[in-house]
Amino acid sequence: MGGIEFLKGHGTQNDFVLLPDAAGRLDLTAERVAALCDRQRGLGADGVLRVVRAKAIGEESAGEWFMDYRNADGSIAEMCGNGTRVFARYLVDAGLAECGEFVIGTRAGDRPVVVHPDRSVTVQMGPAAITGTSVTVVAGQPFSGVAVNVGNPHLVSVTDTDIAGLDLRDQPDFDHDFFPAGVNLEFVNVLGEGALAMRVHERGVGETRACGTGTVAAVAASLHLAGKDTGESTVDIPGGRVSVTVGRGESTLTGPAEIVARGELDEAWWLAAGA
Numbered sequence: 001m002g003g004i005e006f007l008k009g010h011g012t013q014n015d016f017v018l019l020p021d022a023a024g025r026l027d028l029t030a031e032r033v034a035a036l037c038d039r040q041r042g043l044g045a046d047g048v049l050r051v052v053r054a055k056a057i058g059e060e061s062a063g064e065w066f067m068d069y070r071n072a073d074g075s076i077a078e079m080c081g082n083g084t085r086v087f088a089r090y091l092v093d094a095g096l097a098e099c100g101e102f103v104i105g106t107r108a109g110d111r112p113v114v115v116h117p118d119r120s121v122t123v124q125m126g127p128a129a130i131t132g133t134s135v136t137v138v139a140g141q142p143f144s145g146v147a148v149n150v151g152n153p154h155l156v157s158v159t160d161t162d163i164a165g166l167d168l169r170d171q172p173d174f175d176h177d178f179f180p181a182g183v184n185l186e187f188v189n190v191l192g193e194g195a196l197a198m199r200v201h202e203r204g205v206g207e208t209r210a211c212g213t214g215t216v217a218a219v220a221a222s223l224h225l226a227g228k229d230t231g232e233s234t235v236d237i238p239g240g241r242v243s244v245t246v247g248r249g250e251s252t253l254t255g256p257a258e259i260v261a262r263g264e265l266d267e268a269w270w271l272a273a274g275a
C-alpha cells in the first residue's frame with residue numbers, strides 16, 4: 001500500500017484531514033474516520049475530506065474532483081462549507097486546479113468556487129431554504145429556532161441571550177421527529193445591521209469553532225425573521241469571520257482557507273484503525 005498521504009487544513013478553525021485518493025482506493029470506513037479525527041489517538045479534526053475523482057466513484061459532476069466529506073464520528077453529511085474552502089485551496093496548491101473559478105462535486109451537488117489570489121475562497125452554496133419556523137431546541141433553556149436546509153439540516157436560534165454563556169458541551173435537546181436525520185444547531189446574536197455572531201453544535205461532531213453551512217443558515221434565518229429573503233452579513237464565529245450573501249435560491253460563503261501540514265499515515269496504524 002505504501003505510505004498514505006494526508007494533509008491537515010482549516011477554514012476559520014473548522015479543521016479537517018484531507019486524504020488525496022484520486023482513484024478512490026482507500027477503504028475509508030467510519031471507524032477509520034473516527035480514529036483519524038480523534039484528537040488523542042489520531043490526527044485530530046472535525047472531519048475528513050477525501051479528494052477523489054468524481055468518475056472514480058461514479059458521481060456525476062461538472063468538476064473533475066469530488067469532496068467525499070465525513071463528520072468526526074464517521075457519519076456522512078451532504079455538504080461542508082468550510083471543508084469546500086479547504087478542499088479548493090488544496091486543489092490549487094497541489095496544481096490540480098487553477099486559481100480562479102472551478103467546480104467541486106459534493107453529495108449536495110456541484111459547488112462552483114473561486115480561489116482568490118490571497119487564497120481566500122468564495123463558495124456558491126446553493127439555496128438556503130427555510131423549512132420551518134419556531135422549532136424548539138433546549139440548550140440550558142428553551143430557544144425557538146428557524147429550520148434551514150443548506151443541503152444539510154440546520155436549526156438556527158436567533159436570541160438576545162448572550163451566546164457566549166451557553167454550555168454546548170452536550171448535544172442540545174431537539175425535535176427528533178422534525179429532524180429524523182439529526183441537525184446542526186446554531187445560536188446567533190445580532191450585532192447590528194449585516195453583522196451576526198454565532199456558535200454551533202454540529203451534527204456528528206459537537207461544538208466546532210466554525211460551520212460554513214451553519215453561517216449561511218444563520219444569515220438566511222435572520223433575514224427571514226426580518227421579513228427579507230435576500231441580503232448579506234458578516235458572521236463572527238469563535239474561529240474567525242466569514243462573509244455570507246443570501247439570494248433567491250442561491251447563497252455564497254467567503255472566507256480564509258489554510259493548509260497547515262502534510263505527511264504520511266503510519267501503515268500499521270491505518271490497518272489497526274480500520275478494524
Ligand SMILES: N[C@H](CCC[C@H](N)C(=O)O)C(=O)O
Binds near residue numbers: 014153
Ligand atoms: N456536521 C455537518 C457537516 C459539516 C458542516 C460544517 N463543518 C460546514 O462547514 O458546513 C452535518 O452533519 O451536516
